[in-house]
Amino acid sequence: MTATMSIFGKELRDAVRSxxxxxxxxxxxxxxxALALVQQQGGVGAQxxxxxxxxxINLCLLLVPLLALILGASAIAGERDRGTLGxxxxxxxxxxxxxxxxxxxxxxAVWGAVMLGFGVAGFLVALVSPVTDLGHYLxxxxxxxxxxxxxxxxxxxxxxxxxxxxxxxxxxxxxxFVLVLFYxxxxxxxxxxxxxxxEVLLASTLLNPVEAVRILAVLSLExxxxxxxPLGSYLYLEFGPAWSAAVLAGAVLAWAxxxxxxxxxxxxxxxx
Amino acid sequence: xILSVRDARKQYGKVTALDGVSFDLEAGRVLAVVxxxxxxxxxxxxxxxxxxxFQGQVLVNGVDVARNGxxxxxxxxxxxxxxxxxxxxxxQETATFYAALRGAPETEARDAVTAVGLEAHASKxxxxxxxxxxxxxGLAVAQIGSPxxxxxxxxxxxxxxxxxxxxxxxxxxxxxxxxSVLLSTHxxxxxxxxxxxxxxxxxxxxxxxxxxxxxVRASSARSRLYLRLNGHTPDAIPLIRAVxxxxxxxxxxxxxxxxxxxxxARVLEALVGGGITILDFRVEEATTAAAAAPxxxxxxxxxxxxxxxx
Numbered sequence: 348m349t350a351t352m353s354i355f356g357k358e359l360r361d362a363v364r365s366x367x368x369x370x371x372x373x374x375x376x377x378x379x380x381a382l383a384l385v386q387q388q389g390g391v392g393a394q395x396x397x398x399x400x401x402x403x404i405n406l407c408l409l410l411v412p413l414l415a416l417i418l419g420a421s422a423i424a425g426e427r428d429r430g431t432l433g434x435x436x437x438x439x440x441x442x443x444x445x446x447x448x449x450x451x452x453x454x455x456a457v458w459g460a461v462m463l464g465f466g467v468a469g470f471l472v473a474l475v476s477p478v479t480d481l482g483h484y485l486x487x488x489x490x491x492x493x494x495x496x497x498x499x500x501x502x503x504x505x506x507x508x509x510x511x512x513x514x515x516x517x518x519x520x521x522x523x524f525v526l527v528l529f530y531x532x533x534x535x536x537x538x539x540x541x542x543x544x545x546e547v548l549l550a551s552t553l554l555n556p557v558e559a560v561r562i563l564a565v566l567s568l569e570x571x572x573x574x575x576x577p578l579g580s581y582l583y584l585e586f587g588p589a590w591s592a593a594v595l596a597g598a599v600l601a602w603a604x605x606x607x608x609x610x611x612x613x614x615x616x617x618x619x
Numbered sequence: 620x621i622l623s624v625r626d627a628r629k630q631y632g633k634v635t636a637l638d639g640v641s642f643d644l645e646a647g648r649v650l651a652v653v654x655x656x657x658x659x660x661x662x663x664x665x666x667x668x669x670x671x672x673f674q675g676q677v678l679v680n681g682v683d684v685a686r687n688g689x690x691x692x693x694x695x696x697x698x699x700x701x702x703x704x705x706x707x708x709x710x711q712e713t714a715t716f717y718a719a720l721r722g723a724p725e726t727e728a729r730d731a732v733t734a735v736g737l738e739a740h741a742s743k744x745x746x747x748x749x750x751x752x753x754x755x756x757g758l759a760v761a762q763i764g765s766p767x768x769x770x771x772x773x774x775x776x777x778x779x780x781x782x783x784x785x786x787x788x789x790x791x792x793x794x795x796x797x798x799s800v801l802l803s804t805h806x807x808x809x810x811x812x813x814x815x816x817x818x819x820x821x822x823x824x825x826x827x828x829x830x831x832x833x834x835v836r837a838s839s840a841r842s843r844l845y846l847r848l849n850g851h852t853p854d855a856i857p858l859i860r861a862v863x864x865x866x867x868x869x870x871x872x873x874x875x876x877x878x879x880x881x882x883x884a885r886v887l888e889a890l891v892g893g894g895i896t897i898l899d900f901r902v903e904e905a906t907t908a909a910a911a912a913p914x915x916x917x918x919x920x921x922x923x924x925x926x927x928x929x
Binding site for chain 1: 665668669670671672688689690692693695697699701702703704705706707716717719720721722760
């Protein structure tokens with residue numbers, strides 16, 4: 348446990364020192380503020396955090412997975428490239444402890460960046476809009492943190508399975524492209540046109556943490572069938588809002604746990 | 620027994636890196652693992668530390684490395700051939716981080732940095748250190764927690780003469796403190812001054828394990844002299860044996876003398892001084908004399924003839 352905490356502390360400190368996370372937080376806050384201001388000036392009407400939250404969903408679903416996948420993919424492959432992996436594993440430290448320490452450190456760092464980004468954005472929006480629907484805003488911060496945990500877990504699995512950092516990063520970006528951009532076009536299209544059974548629709552939702560979080564976010568805001576999309580609509584109509592939310596939250600948790608467990612199993616069997 | 624290796628085997632595809640290596644190392648002893656490049660030295664070292672999966676058994680202070688690597692590594696201070704640390708951390712931060720990993724207090728990290736003479740560079744980034752300084756930092760990290768066994772992989776590589784002498788001193792100090800050292804080296808001249816025992820690896824197999832004195836005697840560069848004398852051969856044989864020892868054999872009108880390379884001139888001097896005329900002579904250096912080396916040391920003797928390396 349001491350060793351895991353040492354790795355956790357180092358990872359967190361490295362993240363704080365890193366320009367990546369600071370840049371992400373500031374970018375996120377500025378874009379969020381810009382979205383809020385554009386909505387006001389465009390005559391959409393200031394509806395406080397609810398409107399801001401809705402506009403942040405797509406931004407968050409793009410940026411958080413990218414950041415988390417890249418950081419996760421660098422975790423072990425980067426140590427391997429630098430030659431420091433052998434130095435770390437020559438200490439009284441198991442491969443699982445190293446992996447878990449790194450994952451937890453990165454998770455807390457990304458959570459911090461997400462909260463800082465949302466926090467700054469929320470504070471600035473509150474200055475120009477009346478504060479309403481703060482609960483939805485906080486819930487979406489929590490969902491973003493969940494999404495970050497799931498994508499970090501996938502990133503760490505990529506990292507363990509890759510020979511070097513550059514390969515890991517390439518696979519991470521490809522994964523981001525597939526899960527965030529490609530999935531809606533192909534997987535959902537396939538599910539609807541070729542095999543549109545309930546099981547396939549459910550699997551299509553649960554097999555992508557980004558889609559699961561998107562539907563969860565929409566469900567929490569306004570369960571409109573048009574906004575939910577075909578997969579969300581199916582879940583909503585089939586299971587109702589509460590069960591849908593529970594199933595989707597369970598899927599996100601599973602995405603945070605299963606790739607990490609797989610990564611640990613693979614990592615334990617590798618030579619340093 | 621601080622270290623016990625039983626039937627260690629490692630295969631990389633069709634290449635056998637370790638082929639049933641077994642040995643023991645007692646507390647307070649220094650064992651040097653020597654062998655040519657690709658003989659399996661680093662594979663053996665990494666297997667002992669648990670950085671590599673292998674077949675067989677390695678016990679460190681009675682703890683099975685394969686089953687409980689974390690506990691076994693509490694007893695090991697490891698120095699890699701090219702120690703790598705995070706370049707964005709300072710020397711002191713690095714030592715403190717590794718002390719935390721070992722559950723050792725921060726004061727021990729400071730003491731370790733001082734012990735290797737890096738206290739003046741404690742606030743320097745690791746990325747700004749020279750190779751020799753990184754090696755020292757590696758030794759500092761290896762000392763944290765006072766492990767009873769040091770495992771050093773080619774520790775002299777890239778070090779200047781002064782640093783190599785310091786390394787020898789470090790090894791002697793550990794032995795004097797009752798700690799054990801397992802080191803791999805291809806510098807044969809380091810062996811007599813640093814180790815009590817030698818394990819020779821050749822293509823993954825242990826071909827010799829014994830006292831370093833025996834290894835040094837056998838692996839010293841040897842020459843074989845072929846002499847044709849003017850009829851005083853029976854008188855020459857005891858004369859040669861008295862001067863250089865070694866093997867003397869008679870083949871027709873030729874005498875063959877196998878002796879340490881630096882003794883061969885004395886053989887010729889003794890014969891001339893004894894009034895024996897040398898009609899003809901030929902010299903073969905250790906490359907061909909290796910056949911005369913004791914079992915298992917041929918590769919080392921061959922390599923010694925090629926420049927003191929193995």
